[in-house]
Amino acid sequence: MSRIGFLGLGIMGKAMALNLVNAGFEVTVWNRNRQKCEELVAHGATFGDSPKAVAQACDITFAMVADPEAALAICQGPNGVAAGIGAGRGYVDMSTVDDKTSGTIADLIHHAGGRFLEAPVSGTKKPAEDGTLVILAAGDESLYQEALPALNVMGKMAPYLGGVGQGANMKLVVNMIMGGMLNIFSEGMALGQKSGLEGQAILDVLAAGAMANPMFNIKGKMCLEENYDTSFPLKHMQKDLRLALALGDRLEQPLPTAAATNEAFKQAKKSGYAEEDIAAAHKVNR
């Protein structure tokens, strides 16, 4: 069984790394704020001094950080992944980044002799904990085959989507649809409740029809209870909408509904809900 590195122990990364440890992998962890490593180490992980040190010590290093800037930062510089990866080893970036950043990271790793796979995920805290993420893999196919046992611990589905950039693109497409669905749902709830309907009745009717889906159940309950504890931070959704719109701009694809959704999430950020769950977009609509 290969030695596994894991960089980035935020809400998502911590749950994913813990699943790898619990599945019996030998895992070396690193996080910008070292304190967050302690729980993993207590469960049997090893502490790594830097992204470079982890990449040097492991056959495959995974990363799960907050945004394109952070994803780039941990690869560059004297302590970055590229400085440690060497020939033959592999790097799997599971963060959500735009395809340009993913391409830059792929270049850095390839120039250092490593192999690269981008593998952004669909799913939030709960699926990360349950190992039921949907993992969108693209890049070096031999690395994909070697990483598959670990990917299958973290997710329930990890299709190979093609060359570098296609995992990031799939992620943006899926999250753009999620953002749009969530906002039209929220507008519908707000409209219905203002017209005198019970919020629960709206959820029941939706659950009985062709649009029934787990997200409406989960986020709908949060809206009714006015409980916006963060599983997917609103600011990250807005970032994904921004990136999806930027992709649409490059491809000359008009996206009027997605653009309106993005502005709604920007309004939610302006209103102070950036750190709350995506469901907090409802606070603007209701």
Add this chain to the structure above:
Amino acid sequence: MSRIGFLGLGIMGKAMALNLVNAGFEVTVWNRNRQKCEELVAHGATFGDSPKAVAQACDITFAMVADPEAALAICQGPNGVAAGIGAGRGYVDMSTVDDKTSGTIADLIHHAGGRFLEAPVSGTKKPAEDGTLVILAAGDESLYQEALPALNVMGKMAPYLGGVGQGANMKLVVNMIMGGMLNIFSEGMALGQKSGLEGQAILDVLAAGAMANPMFNIKGKMCLEENYDTSFPLKHMQKDLRLALALGDRLEQPLPTAAATNEAFKQAKKSGYAEEDIAAAHKVNR
């Protein structure tokens, strides 16, 4: 078992009336174009001469017509439902109408001594055929109780939502969410395919996540096959979006995503897809 009338034998109405006949109800049918009654009569229904005649002959008369204008038309005038309903009998309008029209119809029926229930449905051709519609009932509660056996033949769920207008409002909320979901889905499919992803892969990934829902499967397949055979006509969806936005206007509820969706469906109408299925909105986005 009560005598049942059924007015309007379009795509939806024909399937619903047939289910009532097959369930053993004694059904009298009427349609503006008389020819459409023949199949029902062949299955055992009786032919009615006019909405008035049907309402006179039956304990409860159901109607399922295309729009608010038609719904009003079959109630008014010397041959209308109101002219025949008399004291104690019931009228259940299952068409999708705005709450103002529903209120006008309620007034017409009440002034003629009848009882009224609005019961618009969520679901298209297939659920109508399978008797699995979601029926949204509101109005006279005693009539609701008497109509329930017939409603349960046509649908899998028929909650009582309150006074006249609340069924129409629920329908608009649900269809507005459906239109928004469909359009953001279509934008996502178009964006993904332009970026080089396989359409089927996008459907697979969506089906594995928290957004999985029957509509994406059905409409997604239609988009991939470029088969837009009508189950829910696009022009009716655009009408519902218009009515939902009008409701939002009255209630001072901003609905920016729904408004953008409405313009997308208007563009699809302008492009000549009014009579095709709602999935044909994808022809504008792709």
Add this chain to the structure above:
Amino acid sequence: MSRIGFLGLGIMGKAMALNLVNAGFEVTVWNRNRQKCEELVAHGATFGDSPKAVAQACDITFAMVADPEAALAICQGPNGVAAGIGAGRGYVDMSTVDDKTSGTIADLIHHAGGRFLEAPVSGTKKPAEDGTLVILAAGDESLYQEALPALNVMGKMAPYLGGVGQGANMKLVVNMIMGGMLNIFSEGMALGQKSGLEGQAILDVLAAGAMANPMFNIKGKMCLEENYDTSFPLKHMQKDLRLALALGDRLEQPLPTAAATNEAFKQAKKSGYAEEDIAAAHKVNR
């Protein structure tokens, strides 16, 4: 010189009627709230008891009321204009109404034997006071010729646009463009000021370019001074946007920017600015 009636003495109507009095016309005035007539009577106008009484006593009766409902209300019923107009006399409705309402009013007047002209105006309080409104006349062309001397007192331009409905349509087009211009201007001001630019510098640069227009000067100053004293009430602009969108819906004309603008004005109404000037839309954007 013909006897003139004037119905509706709100912000606009009062200024227009006063100009007619000052120009030497013999004017009979009526207002729902009678107190508002007093200033006009002090300047030489005669008080009329009802819309019917005014229409009976005058050769041409003008009306300027707040919305389609009010415009219809003063024509109908035992005390309405139609009850008093009789053969040969003329009615000129200068209120902003949708073309359906205008058609209904035209029918009422025609059935009563009168002639009808719709003549909605472009311009707010100041042009009303200065007699520099833009008047959009459509309907009976002989009445247009007779009313022209009075129209020319109230406005600087009163083109004849065609049959009944075309004046209302022109008004909606113009106000829809005004609403859209105002909101993109407000978004630009908000963006610029947030980026550190002086608001006055933005106004200066706009005033020097191809987009220079009186409205930006006037409303821009209001935004900088945070003074939203009403000359054109925000709720009336939102009403016109709603009517323009409804017209677009009937004509299958997509209007995505107008729809986004309408939602912005709805948000301003929801935020409590309905009675303030249209410039108060900036309070939502800034």
Add this chain to the structure above:
Amino acid sequence: MSRIGFLGLGIMGKAMALNLVNAGFEVTVWNRNRQKCEELVAHGATFGDSPKAVAQACDITFAMVADPEAALAICQGPNGVAAGIGAGRGYVDMSTVDDKTSGTIADLIHHAGGRFLEAPVSGTKKPAEDGTLVILAAGDESLYQEALPALNVMGKMAPYLGGVGQGANMKLVVNMIMGGMLNIFSEGMALGQKSGLEGQAILDVLAAGAMANPMFNIKGKMCLEENYDTSFPLKHMQKDLRLALALGDRLEQPLPTAAATNEAFKQAKKSGYAEEDIAAAHKVNR
């Protein structure tokens, strides 16, 4: 009189450089495609071998190129402006770029010992030819004072707006407002003409009111004549809308109307009108 360099001889740059030559400045010109220099040389300009050579030979070098990538490209590398500027000389970039690019260029010039001014312009081909551009200057104030005589030849107004980035920001604000105005105008024209109004009558009424502005006259005439000869290429407007929205994203400023406008211009690009004038956006709306 100082020696002047000019880089970039597209539609705009050529007209601006010609005005400088005609005003008596000693001008050295460079363009990626050398052939475009010939007309200028015929009028008395000197040909420069590279951006570096021009910057070395001149006291102040101006640049006017198509986009941020081109603006960066002519500054970097062995033949770039930074390689030639040296201590004390000045560089004035008049291209439309986002503030990040402008900051990068400022850094390049400053590190090479030069002084930097960004000075994007508002106005298209005609004002460039007439020397009536609005020039938005920001950066090194001493360079601003030295460049002012040349700026006053190219424009009618050249206010100093503050530190590097503020010129670019003002340009984006102004062009975002222009794009929004143009699209709501186009929607209004399309709506009005579909309702049966004469296009010219709409232009006349707009020209008589508070919204009267030169752009509506010019672009309106182009729409009526269906003549979209390029003075401001549509793809550049869409680029500015994209950059303005990106600025709004960074500043957490929702811009729903601008976002809808951007999607309309993207639709126009998708429809094949990228190289036509911005007025060609009307071809999508009408």
